[in-house]
Amino acid sequence: MINFKIDHQIGNARCGTLKLKNGIVETPTFMTIGTYGAVKSLSNVEILDSGAQIILCNAFHLMLRPGIDVISKNHGLHKFMNWDKPILTDSGGYQVFSLSKISKIKKDGVEFQSPINGDNIFLTPQRSIETQIILGSDIMMSFDDCTPYPSSRDDTLISMERSLYWSELSKQANDTNIPMFGIVQGGMFMDLRELSLKSLKEYSFDGYAIGGLSVGESPKQRNEIVQYLTPQLPNDKPRYLMGVGKPLDIAYAVNNGVDMFDCVIPTRNARNGHLFTNKGIIRIRNNKYITDTNPIEQFCKCFTCKNYSKSYIRHLDRCNDILAARLMTIHNVYFYQEFMRKIRVAIAERRLGKYIEELENIYLSQGEQNGNY
Amino acid sequence: MINFKIDHQIGNARCGTLKLKNGIVETPTFMTIGTYGAVKSLSNVEILDSGAQIILCNAFHLMLRPGIDVISKNHGLHKFMNWDKPILTDSGGYQVFSLSKISKIKKDGVEFQSPINGDNIFLTPQRSIETQIILGSDIMMSFDDCTPYPSSRDDTLISMERSLYWSELSKQANDTNIPMFGIVQGGMFMDLRELSLKSLKEYSFDGYAIGGLSVGESPKQRNEIVQYLTPQLPNDKPRYLMGVGKPLDIAYAVNNGVDMFDCVIPTRNARNGHLFTNKGIIRIRNNKYITDTNPIEQFCKCFTCKNYSKSYIRHLDRCNDILAARLMTIHNVYFYQEFMRKIRVAIAERRLGKYIEELENIYLSQGEQNGNY
Numbered sequence: 001m002i003n004f005k006i007d008h009q010i011g012n013a014r015c016g017t018l019k020l021k022n023g024i025v026e027t028p029t030f031m032t033i034g035t036y037g038a039v040k041s042l043s044n045v046e047i048l049d050s051g052a053q054i055i056l057c058n059a060f061h062l063m064l065r066p067g068i069d070v071i072s073k074n075h076g077l078h079k080f081m082n083w084d085k086p087i088l089t090d091s092g093g094y095q096v097f098s099l100s101k102i103s104k105i106k107k108d109g110v111e112f113q114s115p116i117n118g119d120n121i122f123l124t125p126q127r128s129i130e131t132q133i134i135l136g137s138d139i140m141m142s143f144d145d146c147t148p149y150p151s152s153r154d155d156t157l158i159s160m161e162r163s164l165y166w167s168e169l170s171k172q173a174n175d176t177n178i179p180m181f182g183i184v185q186g187g188m189f190m191d192l193r194e195l196s197l198k199s200l201k202e203y204s205f206d207g208y209a210i211g212g213l214s215v216g217e218s219p220k221q222r223n224e225i226v227q228y229l230t231p232q233l234p235n236d237k238p239r240y241l242m243g244v245g246k247p248l249d250i251a252y253a254v255n256n257g258v259d260m261f262d263c264v265i266p267t268r269n270a271r272n273g274h275l276f277t278n279k280g281i282i283r284i285r286n287n288k289y290i291t292d293t294n295p296i297e298q299f300c301k302c303f304t305c306k307n308y309s310k311s312y313i314r315h316l317d318r319c320n321d322i323l324a325a326r327l328m329t330i331h332n333v334y335f336y337q338e339f340m341r342k343i344r345v346a347i348a349e350r351r352l353g354k355y356i357e358e359l360e361n362i363y364l365s366q367g368e369q370n371g372n373y
Numbered sequence: 374m375i376n377f378k379i380d381h382q383i384g385n386a387r388c389g390t391l392k393l394k395n396g397i398v399e400t401p402t403f404m405t406i407g408t409y410g411a412v413k414s415l416s417n418v419e420i421l422d423s424g425a426q427i428i429l430c431n432a433f434h435l436m437l438r439p440g441i442d443v444i445s446k447n448h449g450l451h452k453f454m455n456w457d458k459p460i461l462t463d464s465g466g467y468q469v470f471s472l473s474k475i476s477k478i479k480k481d482g483v484e485f486q487s488p489i490n491g492d493n494i495f496l497t498p499q500r501s502i503e504t505q506i507i508l509g510s511d512i513m514m515s516f517d518d519c520t521p522y523p524s525s526r527d528d529t530l531i532s533m534e535r536s537l538y539w540s541e542l543s544k545q546a547n548d549t550n551i552p553m554f555g556i557v558q559g560g561m562f563m564d565l566r567e568l569s570l571k572s573l574k575e576y577s578f579d580g581y582a583i584g585g586l587s588v589g590e591s592p593k594q595r596n597e598i599v600q601y602l603t604p605q606l607p608n609d610k611p612r613y614l615m616g617v618g619k620p621l622d623i624a625y626a627v628n629n630g631v632d633m634f635d636c637v638i639p640t641r642n643a644r645n646g647h648l649f650t651n652k653g654i655i656r657i658r659n660n661k662y663i664t665d666t667n668p669i670e671q672f673c674k675c676f677t678c679k680n681y682s683k684s685y686i687r688h689l690d691r692c693n694d695i696l697a698a699r700l701m702t703i704h705n706v707y708f709y710q711e712f713m714r715k716i717r718v719a720i721a722e723r724r725l726g727k728y729i730e731e732l733e734n735i736y737l738s739q740g741e742q743n744g745n746y
Contacts, residue, residue, distance in 0.1 A: 316409070
C-alpha cells in the first residue's frame, strides 16, 4: 500500500504528501532524471541542494551498464550513487522501444539488441521488476509496451492489450512491499485509453501513470488526452504523467490533477545553453550575454546565480569547459524544483488559475507552444 | 618589493611564506592550472576545498577568449571567476610559441595568428604586462621567447638574448606594485642559462623562474639543469620551476631549492582516468575496478573519496558523464595540495631526504621515470 495523502485540492488540482521508504515527497513533484545513476554533471550534494525530493533512474540503462551485479555489489543504487532520498525506477519498456533494435516481440517479453554492445537480450516483466527490486527502487513502474506514433487503431489495441498483460505479470512478480505504478496506454485513442485504465484499476496498482505520450503527437493531442484522462485516474493514488515537460505543460497537467512529472528538458537543455528564468527562456550563446555581468536570474538562490555572471558562464560554454554545462544544469534543476514549489503554494493558496495566467504571459509570448524549445 | 620569508631550510630546500595582495601562500606550493579562468570542471568552492592557496591563469588564452574588455567589465579575473585568493598570470610567451602559428618575430614582439579565429595579433612585452595588470594578477611573469627543442647553441643564444630584452621591456612596462618574476632561458646550454640569470638579476625581479623546460628534453637533462641552476637563483626571492610536474620531479626540485610549481598533470590526467594515490597511480579504466567499492584512496578527505566508490566513478567514466571527469579532478587536485603540504612538513621536520626515498619507492617501481605517465 502506498502512503499518499491529499492536503489541498482546487478543482482537479491537488497538493499531497507521498511517504516512501527513503523519504517524503511533496506533490506535485518533478523528478530530475538520473538515467545512469547520476544527474549528468551533478554530485549527490548538488541534486539535494536543488530541492529534489525524488529522482528518476532507468532500469533499462543500468541493467546494461554497469549491470545489476555491479550495483548489487555496491549495495543498491542509493549507496552506489550516494543518494539517500527516494528513487523512482522506470521499467525499461519505453527504452526498449525507443533506444534499441527490436528483434522480436513475444507474448512474455521482448527480444532486443543492446545498444551498448549488440548482445541479444530478452527482457520480460519479471526481469524488469527483479532488476528494479535489486536497484532498491522506492517506486517501481510496471513493464509496458510503448505504442509507436502514429499507429492504427488495431495496432494500438494489440499493443495496449500486451501492456495490460505485462502489467499483470509485473504486479505478480513483485514479492516485496515496494509500491508499483501501472501505466495507462492506448495511444491517441480515447476509448482505448479508458479501456486500459479500467483494466489497470482491477489490478489495484499503488499509482497510475499516463504513458506513451511525448512520442511525436502534437501538444494539442497530448493536452486533450491528459485533460480527459487524468480526472478518471483513481483519486486517492498518485498520478504520474511520464516524460512531460515544459513548465506550462506541467502547470496545465497539474490543473487536471497530475501529481508527478519527469523530463529531460531541464538537464538536456542546460547543456545546450538554454536556461529557465521567471521572465522566460535565456539562450546563453546569444551575443548579448558576452558582457552581461548579472547572474542568470537576479535573486535566484542557486549556487550558479550566487557565484557567477552570465558573461562568465557564456565564456566557459564557448571554451567547452564542462563547468559550463554543470553550472547551467545546477540552475535549471533548481529552477524546476522552485517552480514545483510555487505550484504547490499556488494550490494551497487557491490561486493556481492566476499563476497559470502568469506563466502563459511569460511562455506563450516566447512561442513555447510552437515547439520552439 | 615582494614579501617572502623563508621559515625553514635544510640544504637547498626551504619552506617559506609569500604574502600577496590577495592572500598568503605557503611554499613550496603547487599552482593548479586555470587557463581560461577556470580549473576545468571545478567551481571556485572546489578549488578552495582542494587546499589551493594560489592558481595559475594564462594571459594569452584570456586575451583571445573572452578578451580583456570582457574581463575588465567583470572587474578583473578574480571577480570574473569568483576566486578571491592569489592568481599568478603567465605572460603568454610560451603559448605564442607552442600554440599558435608565428608569422614574424620582431625586435619588439611577435606577430602570430590567433588559434581561435586566425586573426593576426602582435604581442609585445608591453601588451602582455598591460593585459596581466588588467586581469588583476597577484604575480606577473615577464614576457619571454621560448626556445624550441632541440636548438643549436647559436639559435639558443639569440632567443635567450631576445628574452632578456623583452624581460627588460616587461619590467619597464610595470607601472604598478604587482610583483613580477623574470624567466631564466638558455635552453640546454648551462653557460647560456647562467648568462641569462646573471642579466636578469641586474633587473632585480621579485622572483625568478626557470623556463623553457618540459619542451621535449629528457628528464635527465631537465633534472641536471634544475639541480645546477636553482641554487644560483637569488636566495631571498621565490624560485619557480615552470611546467613541472610529476610528484617525484617536484620533490627533487624542492630538494634543490625550488618554491613554486605548476603543471597540467593533475587536471589533465584526471580527465583520462589517471589518479594519484599515496600508494601510486590508479588507472580507473582498468577492469579490476568494475566492482571495487572502495574509494580511490582510503582515508583521503577529498569530496570524491568521502562520497563515491571506484566502481561508481569507473561507471560514470564509461558512460562519458562529465561528473566522472569532475570527481577525478577533485581527487587529483586535492592530492597535489596534500602532497605539497607533506613536503612542507617534511622540510620543517628536517626529513625531506627520507620522504623522497619513500616517494621513490612508490613511483620508481611504477616506472614514472620511463615516461609512463
